[in-house]
Amino acid sequence: MHVPKNVRTINTILSAAGYQCYIVGGAVRNDIAGIQPTDYDLATDATPSEIQRIFHRTVPTGIDHGTVTILLGGEQYEITTFRTESTYSDSRHPDRVEFSSSIEEDLSRRDFSMNALAWNISDARLIDLYDGVQAIRAGRIVAIGRPEERFAEDPLRILRACRFSSQLGFVIEDKTRQAAAGLCGSLTGISSERVRDEFNKLITGEYCAQGLFLLRDLGILPHILPELHRCTGVFQKGSHSFDVFEHSVYSCEGAEQSDLVLRLAALFHDLGKPASVREAEDGTLSFHRHEILGAEITGNLMYRLKYPKQTIREVLHLIRQHMFNYTDEWTDAAVRRFLARVGKDHIEKLFMLRRADAYGLDRRPLPLDYLSVLQRRIEDILAEENALSLKDLKVNGRDLMELGLPSGPLLGVILDQLLETVLDDPGMNSREKLLPLAGNLYEELRSRD
Ligand code: ATP
Ligand code: MG
Structure with a gap:
């Protein structure tokens, strides 16, 4: 070599x-x-x-x-x-x-x-x-010695077998596979960090669907990812032919392989579905409830596996934002608001997540013309360099205090309101226009109390 x-x-x-x-x-x-x-x-x-x-x-x-x-x-x-x-x-x-x-x-x-x-x-x-x-x-994963003994010694090896299958496309040899299935309950005793590190390698593998199905078929899911296990056997109405687990796996497969955050978001984006599908049957489901539930469940899961805070934050943000419903009726102001809410650093990944989610419906890329239209509109808006967050406003808290406004939470409320105004009409982003507006807003808010 x-x-x-x-x-x-x-x-x-x-x-x-x-x-x-x-x-x-x-x-x-x-x-x-x-x-x-x-x-x-x-x-x-x-x-x-x-x-x-x-x-x-x-x-x-x-x-x-x-x-x-x-x-x-x-x-x-x-x-x-x-x-x-x-x-x-x-x-x-x-x-x-x-x-x-x-x-x-x-x-x-x-x-x-x-x-x-x-x-x-x-x-x-x-x-x-x-x-x-x-x-x-031969593309085979074979334990050395007696597989039961080797997995009992260190149950992480069970997860490692699945991870190698995901990275290399290899098959686990029968005896090794049987021992893995029989002993996978002992994975609960493994430290979260070791599980997380192998899991990350598994979901960024070239054959991640194969690896994830092994987690299901060997009975590993309930022990390390009960949240995903609960998605198995849950079917949705409409365009879905897979259960929620299978759809999640294929969404993960449809996400950029080298991007861990995106693969995590794609795999976990529907974790709120089992509960919300049940609520839909009860008739108690509220619109977009599964995103809120999904983010909550994903947050708990990632916290348990000791993911870095920044990774958790990014994954949850993508999951919370992924269900936007774009139509031609969105005004430029609506597109700017959407962009401000998602953040320009996350928008590309959010689109990738939407495409991965769509891939997960049928295991093939869909054209999604409406996304391309929205993407172009966003590019135009970004090219205009309009204000999208408080730091892009032509006035800041200090300016307002110089105007005589007292420091305190009201200042934040006023700045948020100024941003709303500028998102509606970018032409308003100048000191001459915003300072008097801030003064008026202050008077109005004060007189309300
Ligand atoms: P990668 O390409 O991901 O680094 P790797 O096979 O080198 O794959 P490592 O986790 O770096 O995997 O481990 C290096 C080597 O140490 C393995 O190839 C294996 O021989 C041995 N090894 C690692 N973890 C274990 C374990 N839990 N039990 C037994 N041997 C192990
Ligand atoms: Mg190595």
Whole structure:
């Protein structure tokens, strides 16, 4: 396999000091699968403290389980000391990490045969003790050893199997699959962060629908995403031929693959549907109720999985805004208001979400001419550089206070009102027009109290 220069340098330095160095994990697997490796995991018999001594620039990123990051030529390389793993009493971390001097032992603790390959850089030889190459060629995910034991040791491996299926399009071999289905209840004991990291890789996989259907078919959904599980078997009237879960999966598939926020929003945009479909049958459904419910349910779910606040905020914003109903009757002021509400930084993604949602109806892209029309109108408005938020107004709070208005919440109300006026009529955005208007508004609001 092709070995980048920095990795060769690391190997040369370790060899000179009398240590072994192998490329392991995803890089070897991907190279054999014909996918250009992006990051190179390395394994060595040097202990973490020896690595820190030999290399000038290192970061102890995972020193407890033997991983050190080497900084070289502006890149980072994770290097892990060969280990054997013993019992995992909390299903999260091995109780003890024991270092080993043998690559063979290190490979035996790995999850799947395709991941238990090691490339010896010095003599350009592949170590393949578990028929990993054959598994890759056949597109099969096969646990090493007895799958029940390996999944009981670390249930995250169940989710990892689905994630690899989503990324590579591989099929999980029968025995491995049966063990995964039988043990998936133990995923509830896994830390949210580990689940989230694998889930993110799963939904940004090239074959994400395959991966998501595995979560359903193996019985994993109720344990990690009960909110999505509740969408299975829920059918909607109208143009939908899929249940809400299937529609969500295909919407996710229809969203830009590399865009995690968009894929999350597409997958979760209808989480409010099961409850609102029930309400519709009762006759108690209110218009657009499912967006509000959907955002609330998604917020709780993402909070539980410890997503960064910014990611949660963006996903919820898209879900809350996704059900706009554009018609030709929208005036320019209505388009400006819509743009102001969504925010110009989010508008493109919102359109992508709408297209993904439409793709999810029938698993094919729809023309959606009305969206193209709205998009063009928005481009025109953006080109005019009209005010769309408070910071674009030609007056600010300080100007109003200089006018003699007292600071306080009323100031905010007046500024909001000025923005409304300018959204209606961009010609109003000047100090000469807005300052007297602010004075009048103040008098009017004060006389009301
Ligand atoms: P990616 O391309 O996403 O980095 P990867 O296979 O390198 O895929 P990592 O999570 O980086 O996945 O893990 C590196 C290697 O460490 C794996 O290939 C596997 O051999 C081993 N490994 C990782 N997690 C586990 C686990 N939970 N149980 C057993 N082995 C694991
Ligand atoms: Mg890796």
